[in-house]
Amino acid sequence: AQSVAQPEDQVNVAEGNPLTVKCTYSVSGNPYLFWYVQYPNRGLQFLLKYITGDNLVKGSYGFEAEFNKSQTSFHLKKPSALVSDSALYFCAVRGQYSTLTFGKGTMLLVSP
Amino acid sequence: NAGVTQTPKFRILKIGQSMTLQCAQDMNHNYMYWYRQDPGMGLKLIYYSVGAGITDKGEVPNGYNVSRSTTEDFPLRLELAAPSQTSVYFCASSYRQDGSSPLHFGNGTRLTVT
Numbered sequence: 001a002q003s004v005a006q007p008e009d010q011v012n013v014a015e016g017n018p019l020t021v022k023c024t025y026s027v028s029g030n031p032y033l034f035w036y037v038q039y040p041n042r043g044l045q046f047l048l049k050y051i052t053g054d055n056l057v058k059g060s061y062g063f064e065a066e067f068n069k070s071q072t073s074f075h076l077k078k079p080s081a082l083v084s085d086s087a088l089y090f091c092a093v094r095g096q097y098s099t100l101t102f103g104k105g106t107m108l109l110v111s112p
Numbered sequence: 113n114a115g116v117t118q119t120p121k122f123r124i125l126k127i128g129q130s131m132t133l134q135c136a137q138d139m140n141h142n143y144m145y146w147y148r149q150d151p152g153m154g155l156k157l158i159y160y161s162v163g164a165g166i167t168d169k170g171e172v173p174n175g176y177n178v179s180r181s182t183t184e185d186f187p188l189r190l191e192l193a194a195p196s197q198t199s200v201y202f203c204a205s206s207y208r209q210d211g212s213s214p215l216h217f218g219n220g221t222r223l224t225v226t
Binding site for chain 1: 116143145147152153154155156157160162168170202204206212213214215216217218219220
């Protein structure tokens, strides 16, 4: 069975600094990987995905993610954090019938 | 274009009561899903559907039922509500069978069972 691990419950970063939110996965075969963001009292919003091709994937709001097959990781990055990036971030891996298995989520707090 | 619409937004149930959480999408997506979100636990798949008339269990189906009579609607039924079903419920839909399309989520239903 596939699984996703997000080892950090919370990441704190100062505005303007680079941020990284970590994700590792376990899946048989080639992974389809996703990052979603959740703002308070809202549903999840799609940020980016890795299906195949370049290991560096660019997504919405200036976010990008680096796929590393040897380390089975898919870390989310942004060169310069904004206070408005503060939210709950989920990594997910695709399963059968396009179902997603999610990590437990990482709360990102960006301080002014 | 409304996307995925969930009703109600909030609900309080007493133990043993039943209710239906409504979900509708207007994107003509074949695939639809129900997830529940509990603090610190991420999202868990309850049921999913790959088209009208076809449903299947996810990771945590006990205590729930679904139906899919139309492409647009995918209601989730709770029978005999229990405190363990206190959660935030999200409905989602997806277009492509190959899994490359992201899921589109509704804004959720916050359910409390007391």
